[in-house]
Amino acid sequence: MRVQTEDFDVGGEIAALRRGNPTVGAIASFIGLVRDVNEGDRVSEMTLEHYPGMTERALEQIVAQAKSRWDIIDVLVVHRVGRLRPLDQIVLVVVAGAHRGEAFAACAFVMDYLKTQAPFWKKEQTPEGARWVEARAADDQAAERWSEPTR
Amino acid sequence: MGDSDVYKGLAVEQGSAVRVLYFARLKETLGRDAESFPLPPGVSTVAGLREHLQSRGGAWATELAPGNAVRVAVNQDMATGDTRIQAGDEVAFFPPVTGG
Numbered sequence: 001m002r003v004q005t006e007d008f009d010v011g012g013e014i015a016a017l018r019r020g021n022p023t024v025g026a027i028a029s030f031i032g033l034v035r036d037v038n039e040g041d042r043v044s045e046m047t048l049e050h051y052p053g054m055t056e057r058a059l060e061q062i063v064a065q066a067k068s069r070w071d072i073i074d075v076l077v078v079h080r081v082g083r084l085r086p087l088d089q090i091v092l093v094v095v096a097g098a099h100r101g102e103a104f105a106a107c108a109f110v111m112d113y114l115k116t117q118a119p120f121w122k123k124e125q126t127p128e129g130a131r132w133v134e135a136r137a138a139d140d141q142a143a144e145r146w147s148e149p150t151r
Numbered sequence: 152m153g154d155s156d157v158y159k160g161l162a163v164e165q166g167s168a169v170r171v172l173y174f175a176r177l178k179e180t181l182g183r184d185a186e187s188f189p190l191p192p193g194v195s196t197v198a199g200l201r202e203h204l205q206s207r208g209g210a211w212a213t214e215l216a217p218g219n220a221v222r223v224a225v226n227q228d229m230a231t232g233d234t235r236i237q238a239g240d241e242v243a244f245f246p247p248v249t250g251g
Contacts, residue, residue, distance in 0.1 A: 058227075116248065119250075120251070134247075
């Protein structure tokens with residue numbers, strides 16, 4: 001798990017995760033990106049703040065939960081902080097497994113939990129000034145669906 | 152907001168005091184990112200500490216008012232109002248998270 005200001009190379013990260021491991025039969029990935037619009041307003045830039053220490057701890061716990069819940073081989077999470085602009089990459093989740101079903105599910109689970117449990121906050125710059133992004137009820141609902149038994 | 156700001160003073164006051172951190176919107180409206188103080192008498196839970204901070208009035212009363220969505224972590228684990236706290240703990244108050 002990494003929290004960093006620098007950008008990441010998706011192809012390189014995936015190659016590193018599966019390198020030399022012939023048990024990996026499926027890779028599922030998610031990439032979150034900065035859009036130039038939110039809630040109907042233009043966004044020129046955003047700043048991502050986090051809680052150093054707790055962030056890494058929360059990401060490790062989320063990944064540990066995914067590994068205990070699905071038969072997967074490895075998980076990578078990279079999340080950027082600091083100043084980002086539209087088109088920039090924010091977050092990468094990669095799950096390596098033997099088969100696609102478990103990899104897809106675990107990847108969605110990690111993202112849903114990250115969005116509600118990992119201590120990151122976005123502040124966006126709009127023509128009307130800077131504002132903190134409000135949490136969305138849809139994100140809570142997305143995380144809650146994993147509370148029901150799925151296997 | 153560097154780590155050095157967040158953790159300054161931790162070494163000298165750890166043990167006798169509770170360390171309280173604030174993030175994102177709360178950090179701005181409350182005007183500080185961290186503070187340390189002796190755990191007030193009678194305060195032994197997250198809910199108790201939140202009430203104590205609310206009693207400062209002004210932005211503290213507004214931001215931490217019951218019903219406002221405020222998340223709390225104790226020693227870097229998500230907590231609830233019932234979570235117990237003691238001297239030496241690190242307690243963080245922040246808005247619902249918006250990463251990803």
